Amino acid sequence: MHPKNLENIPKAYSPKDAEDKWYKYWEDHNLYHSEIDENKPAYTIVIPPPNITGILHIGHILNNTLQDIFIRYKRMMGFNACWVPGIDHASIATEAKVVALLKEQHITKDKISRDDFLKHCYAWKDKYGGIIFQQLRKIGVSCDWQRERFTMDDHYYKKVTEAFVKLYKEGLIYRGYRMVNWDPASKSAISDEEVFYKEIQGKLWYFKYPVKNSGEFVIVATTRPETMLGDTGVAVNPEDERFKHLVGKTITLPIVGREIPLFADSYVDKEFGTGAVKVTPAHDVNDYDMAHRNNLEMINIFNEDATTNGNVPPEFQELDRYLVREKVVARMEELGLVEKIESYTNKVGYSQRGNVPIEPYLSEQWFMKMDELCKPALQVVQEGRVKFHPEHWVKTNEHWMTNIRDWCISRQLWWGHRIPVWYHNNTKEIYCAVTPPVDIDSPEANWHQDDDVLDTWASSWLWAQDVFTSESDQKYYYPTDLLVTAPDIIFFWVARMIIAGMHFMGEVPFKDVYFTSLVRDEKGRKMSKSLGNSPDPLDLIEEYGADALRFTMTYIAPLGQDVMFSSEMVEIGRNFANKMWNAGRFLLMNAQNIKIDPLLKHKHIDFTDKWITSRFNKTIREVNEALDKFEVNAASKIIYSYVWNDFCDWYVELAKNRLYNGSDEVKSAVLSRAISLYEDMLKLVHPFMPFISEEIWQLLDERKEGQSISICEFPKFDASLVDDTAEKEIEFVQEVVTAIRNIRGEMNISPAKPINVFLKSTAVTFAQEKYIKSLVRIDTLTVDEHLDKPKACASAVVKGCDIFIPLAGLIDLKVERARIEKEIARILGSFNSVRKKLENESFVSKAPAEVIERERMKMADWQKALEKLQTILDDLE
RNA sequence: GGGUUCUUAGCUCAGUUGGCUAGAGUGUCUGCUUGACGUGCAGAAGGUCAUAGGUUCGAAUCCUAUAGGACCCA
Numbered sequence: 001m002h003p004k005n006l007e008n009i010p011k012a013y014s015p016k017d018a019e020d021k022w023y024k025y026w027e028d029h030n031l032y033h034s035e036i037d038e039n040k041p042a043y044t045i046v047i048p049p050p051n052i053t054g055i056l057h058i059g060h061i062l063n064n065t066l067q068d069i070f071i072r073y074k075r076m077m078g079f080n081a082c083w084v085p086g087i088d089h090a091s092i093a094t095e096a097k098v099v100a101l102l103k104e105q106h107i108t109k110d111k112i113s114r115d116d117f118l119k120h121c122y123a124w125k126d127k128y129g130g131i132i133f134q135q136l137r138k139i140g141v142s143c144d145w146q147r148e149r150f151t152m153d154d155h156y157y158k159k160v161t162e163a164f165v166k167l168y169k170e171g172l173i174y175r176g177y178r179m180v181n182w183d184p185a186s187k188s189a190i191s192d193e194e195v196f197y198k199e200i201q202g203k204l205w206y207f208k209y210p211v212k213n214s215g216e217f218v219i220v221a222t223t224r225p226e227t228m229l230g231d232t233g234v235a236v237n238p239e240d241e242r243f244k245h246l247v248g249k250t251i252t253l254p255i256v257g258r259e260i261p262l263f264a265d266s267y268v269d270k271e272f273g274t275g276a277v278k279v280t281p282a283h284d285v286n287d288y289d290m291a292h293r294n295n296l297e298m299i300n301i302f303n304e305d306a307t308t309n310g311n312v313p314p315e316f317q318e319l320d321r322y323l324v325r326e327k328v329v330a331r332m333e334e335l336g337l338v339e340k341i342e343s344y345t346n347k348v349g350y351s352q353r354g355n356v357p358i359e360p361y362l363s364e365q366w367f368m369k370m371d372e373l374c375k376p377a378l379q380v381v382q383e384g385r386v387k388f389h390p391e392h393w394v395k396t397n398e399h400w401m402t403n404i405r406d407w408c409i410s411r412q413l414w415w416g417h418r419i420p421v422w423y424h425n426n427t428k429e430i431y432c433a434v435t436p437p438v439d440i441d442s443p444e445a446n447w448h449q450d451d452d453v454l455d456t457w458a459s460s461w462l463w464a465q466d467v468f469t470s471e472s473d474q475k476y477y478y479p480t481d482l483l484v485t486a487p488d489i490i491f492f493w494v495a496r497m498i499i500a501g502m503h504f505m506g507e508v509p510f511k512d513v514y515f516t517s518l519v520r521d522e523k524g525r526k527m528s529k530s531l532g533n534s535p536d537p538l539d540l541i542e543e544y545g546a547d548a549l550r551f552t553m554t555y556i557a558p559l560g561q562d563v564m565f566s567s568e569m570v571e572i573g574r575n576f577a578n579k580m581w582n583a584g585r586f587l588l589m590n591a592q593n594i595k596i597d598p599l600l601k602h603k604h605i606d607f608t609d610k611w612i613t614s615r616f617n618k619t620i621r622e623v624n625e626a627l628d629k630f631e632v633n634a635a636s637k638i639i640y641s642y643v644w645n646d647f648c649d650w651y652v653e654l655a656k657n658r659l660y661n662g663s664d665e666v667k668s669a670v671l672s673r674a675i676s677l678y679e680d681m682l683k684l685v686h687p688f689m690p691f692i693s694e695e696i697w698q699l700l701d702e703r704k705e706g707q708s709i710s711i712c713e714f715p716k717f718d719a720s721l722v723d724d725t726a727e728k729e730i731e732f733v734q735e736v737v738t739a740i741r742n743i744r745g746e747m748n749i750s751p752a753k754p755i756n757v758f759l760k761s762t763a764v765t766f767a768q769e770k771y772i773k774s775l776v777r778i779d780t781l782t783v784d785e786h787l788d789k790p791k792a793c794a795s796a797v798v799k800g801c802d803i804f805i806p807l808a809g810l811i812d813l814k815v816e817r818a819r820i821e822k823e824i825a826r827i828l829g830s831f832n833s834v835r836k837k838l839e840n841e842s843f844v845s846k847a848p849a850e851v852i853e854r855e856r857m858k859m860a861d862w863q864k865a866l867e868k869l870q871t872i873l874d875d876l877e
Numbered sequence: 878g879g880g881u882u883c884u885u886a887g888c889u890c891a892g893u894u895g896g897c898u899a900g901a902g903u904g905u906c907u908g909c910u911u912g913a914c915g916u917g918c919a920g921a922a923g924g925u926c927a928u929a930g931g932u933u934c935g936a937a938u939c940c941u942a943u944a945g946g947a948c949c950c951a
Contacts (some may be wrong), residue, residue, distance in 0.1 A: 012916065197951085220925030315907065347951090392881060396949065403950085470886055486950085516950080555902085560945070561882085564889060572902070575916045629893090636900075637891075652913080700937070738920090744908090745920035751909060776919095777911075830898045843934040851935090858897065877917080 009588060013581035015545025018695040023137055030707045032142040034082035037589040043079035044480040045071055046464050051090035052096050052129040056529055057487060058519050061139060061537050062557055062862030065550040066632055067484045068141045073627060076714035082477055084280035084467045086149035087129055091416035091456040092186055092353045120416045139546045140690045149467045151459050154176050154825045159466040160417045160433050160459045160643045177286045180408050185354030186304035188412040189365050191455055193491050195358055206339035207332055209234060212250040219339050219710060221273025223346055226325040229256055229312040233279040235290055238264035240275050254337050256313060282362050306769050321734045325583035331340050360672040366410035374401045376502040386498055387512045389630040393490060400491050409458045416453030423448055434571030454724050461496040464509035480510045488513040514630050517563040535567050547689035548573030554636040554688060576640060583648050584696045587675050587753050589660060601667040601676055606767055610653045611674060621717040638687055647681060657774040675700060680715045732799055733768050737805055739796040740776045746819055747794055749810060753777040760787040761801035795872045797865045813876060820873045831862040
C-alpha cells in the first residue's frame with residue numbers, strides 16, 4: 001500500500017471538486033452498467049420515473065438516496081446490481097404545460113393538427129425531460145444510464161398497446177356512457193384517484209319548489225344552485241312522515257318550468273337539510289344512481305368546459321358555472337322562492353392536475369374492470385410475496401383493492417398512448433388491435449381511430465416489466481427486487497403494477513416495497529411548491545455537499561414516519577463527512593513519515609486492536625441486519641456511532657500512544673493496521689456517502705485507472721474476530737478515563753495541569769495503565785491493591801476499582817462532598833428499586849431465573865460501590 | 878363518518894419479542910490554541926415516557942378509554 005504523497009491536505013473536506021470528478025469517473029468507466037450474467041444473481045430496482053415536467057425536490061433526494069444505498073450495497077455484496085432509470089411522459093401534466101406554452105404564442109389546440117401538437121410535446125420533452133437526471137447525478141445515483149427508458153419509447157408504447165388489446169379481448173376493458181370525474185380545465189375525464197377533496201367555506205341554499213295543484217312547497221337544500229336547471233326529480237326518504245303525503249306528486253321546477261316527480265328513495269338522509277333533496281342525475285354521482293333506480297330523465301346542462309349548454313333556458317346559456325349560480329340565486333330571489341341561506345363547509349372534489357373543481361359528468365369513456373384483476377394482486381400482498389415496509393400499508397392496500405370501482409382509463413388528450421381502437425365509418429364496427437386495420441378487407445379510409453389517449457398510469461403500470469426490452473433481459477431481471485416510492489402513489493402505481501405483474505407476467509413485479517417518509521418542514525407542514533417551504537436540493541448540495549445531504553436524510557428519516565426537515569440539519573452530514581475526512585487526514589499525514597507495510601498488519605497486536613476489530617465486525621453485522629430489515633435509518637446511526645465514537649474518539653486516540661512512542665516497527669504496524677481498518681470502514685460507509693468514500697479511498701493507495709471503492713467487496717462479518725474479553729478491557733479503560741475526566745471537570749482542574757492518580761485494584765494490566773496514562777494527562781499512575789487512601793483527594797469508584805486523585809491545595813471539600821453525595825444518591829436510587837424487586841416474593845418465584853440472577857449481581861455491585869463511597873464520604877468529614 | 882398512524886430531554890428522534898441505572902444528535906452551561914478535526918475535544922445539567930384505568934412478579938413497550946396531532950378513504 002502506498003498512500004499518495006500529499007503536501008497539504010486541507011483541514012476541511014471540500015465536496016465540490018470530489019463530487020463532479022468522481023461522478024464523471026464512474027460514468028466514464030461505465031461502472032454501473034449491468035448485463036446478463038448467469039453466474040451472478042441479479043438485484044434489480046426500477047426507478048419511479050419522474051415526470052418530464054418534474055423538478056428535483058427534497059423528496060426525490062430521500063427516495064433516490066435510499067435506492068442508491070440498496071443498489072450500491074448489493075453491488076458490493078456481489079450481486080449483479082441493475083438500477084433502471086427512466087422518465088414518464090405524464091400525459092395530462094405535460095399537455096397542460098404545452099397548452100400553456102402555446103397560449104403564450106396565441107396558439108390553441110384546435111388551430112393545429114394532432115401531429116403538430118405532438119411535435120411541441122416532444123420538443124418539451126427534449127428540452128426539459130433530461131434536467132431531473134442531470135440533477136440526480138449530483139447526488140451520486142448509480143443508475144445504469146445505458147438502460148434509460150421513456151414511457152413513450154417505441155418498445156414501451158407497443159407494450160402498452162398490447163396490454164390494452166389483450167385486456168379488451170379478455171373482456172376486461174369496455175366502453176360505456178358513464179358518470180366520470182370531469183376536469184373542465186383540461187376538458188378530460190380523470191380517474192377517482194386523481195380527485196382530491198378540499199374543504200370549502202360555502203353556502204347552503206334553501207329553495208322552495210312548488211308542488212303542482214296543491215299550493216304547497218317542498219323546500220330543498222343545495223350547495224350547488226346552478227344544477228337546479230338540470231333537476232329531474234325531488235327525493236325524500238320513504239320513512240319520512242313529513243313528506244309521505246307528497247310522494248308521487250309532481251313538482252313544477254321553478255325558472256325552467258319542467259314537471260318533475262317527487263319520489264322516495266332510501267338514500268336520502270332525513271337529517272340533512274330539510275329532508276328533501278333535488279335530484280340532478282347528470283351532475284351528481286348519487287343522483288345518477290337514484291335516477292337509475294327510479295327511471296329519471298338525465299339532462300346534461302354543461303359543455304366540456306363547464307359552461308352551460310342549450311339544455312337550459314336561453315338567458316342562462318353559455319355561461320360559466322359560477323356565474324350561472326349567481327344568476328339562478330338572483331332569479332329565485334326575485335321569484336320569492338329562496339327560503340334561507342346558511343353558511344356551510346363542505347368538501348369539494350378538485351382535479352389534482354387542473355386544480356379546479358371537478359364536475360361529475362356523463363360521457364362516453366373506456367373503463368377497465370377491476371374486480372377480477374385485483375384478486376391475485378391482493379392475494380400476493382396478503383401472503384407476503386410482495387412485502388411492504390412498513391407493513392401497515394398492507395391494510396391500506398387491502399381497503400382500496402376491496403372497494404375499488406372500474407377504472408376510467410381514457411383521457412380526452414393528445415399527448416399519450418392513443419387508444420388502439422378503430423371505428424368503421426359506416427358499420428360502426430369496433431376494431432381493436434396493435435396495428436391499424438389496413439390489411440383487412442376495408443380500406444384504411446373507412447376507419448377512424450379513437451381520439452383519446454390512455455391515463456398515464458395505464459402505461460406506467462407496466463414499468464417494472466417492460467423497461468426490459470428483450471425477452472432474455474426480462475427473464476433475468478424480472479421480478480425486480482425492490483421498489484422505493486412515496487406512499488401517496490400506492491394506488492396510482494404500486495397496486496396497479498402488482499395487478500399488471502400478476503396478469504401479464506403471472507409473477508409479482510417486485511419482492512419488497514419501501515414506502516418513504518413524507519418530508520415536512522420544521523413547522524410540520526408538507527413541503528410544497530405553493531408554500532415555498534421546500535429548499536432547493538441543489539442549493540443544499542452546493543452549501544453542504546451531496547454526501548452530507550444524503551447522509552442527513554437517511555439519518556433523520558425513519559421507516560414509516562414523517563420527517564421534519566430543515567436546511568440546518570444537513571450540518572449533521574457535513575460534520576460527519578468532515579470528521580471522516582480528518583481521521584483520514586490524520587492517518588495520511590502520519591504515513592508521510594511512517595512506512596506502511598501490509599505484512600506488519602498482523603503484528604504487534606494488543607487489546608486495543610482486538611477491541612476495534614471486534615467492534616468493527618459487530619458493526620458489519622448490525623448494518624447487514626438493519627439493511628435486511630430495510631431499517632436504513634438504523635444502519636446510518638450504527639455507522640455514525642462506529643465511525644465517530646469507536647474509531648475516532650477512542651481507537652485513533654489510543655493508537656497515538658504507539659504511533660508517537662513505539663519503535664519504528666511498532667509504529668509501522670500500528671499505522672498499517674489503522675489504515676487498513678480505515679479503508680474497510682470507508683467501504684461500510686460507501687453506499688451512504690459514495691463521493692467522500694471514493695475520494696479518500698483513492699488517496700489511500702495508488703489505484704489503477706477504473707478501480708473504484710464502489711466495486712470493492714463489502715466487508716464481511718467474521719465471528720472469530722468478536723472478542724468480548726478485549727471489549728471488557730477497553731470498557732474498563734474508558735470508565736476509568738471518564739471518571740478522571742469527570743473529576744477534572746467538576747473540580748475545575750485545568751486539563752493542562754498534570755495530576756497523580758492512584759488506582760486501588762488487583763487487575764489492571766500494564767497495557768491498560770499505559771493507555772489510561774496517555775488518555776488523561778497523568779504525571780504518575782500508581783496501581784496497588786493495598787492502597788491507603790491519600791489525604792485530601794478526589795475519589796471515584798469504577799467496576800470495583802477505587803480511584804484517588806490527591807489534590808492538596810486544589811480540592812474544595814464542599815464540592816467533593818457534594819460530588820460523592822450525588823453519586824451515592826444516584827446509585828442508591830437504583831439499588832433500592834432492585835432491592836424492592838428482590839424482596840418481592842412473587843417476583844422471586846415467577847420471574848425467570850436469569851433475570852433474578854442478573855438483578856442479584858446488580859445489587860451486589862451497587863452495594864459494594866455504595867459502601868466504598870460511604871467510607872470515602874465519612875473520611876471527608 | 879370509516880381506516881391507518883403518532884404523542885419519550887428545550888428541539889429532532891432511537892428504544893427489536895414486556896426485564897441491565899430510558900439512549901443519541903442538536904441546543905444550553907463549564908473548561909480547552911492537548912502534534913486529524915472549533916464542521917473539533919472533554920465534562921455537566923436536562924425526562925412523573927400525552928392523560929386515566931387495566932393485564933402482569935415487572936409496562937415507554939401489551940389492552941381499553943380520553944385528549945391532541947398527522948395522513949388516507951368516503
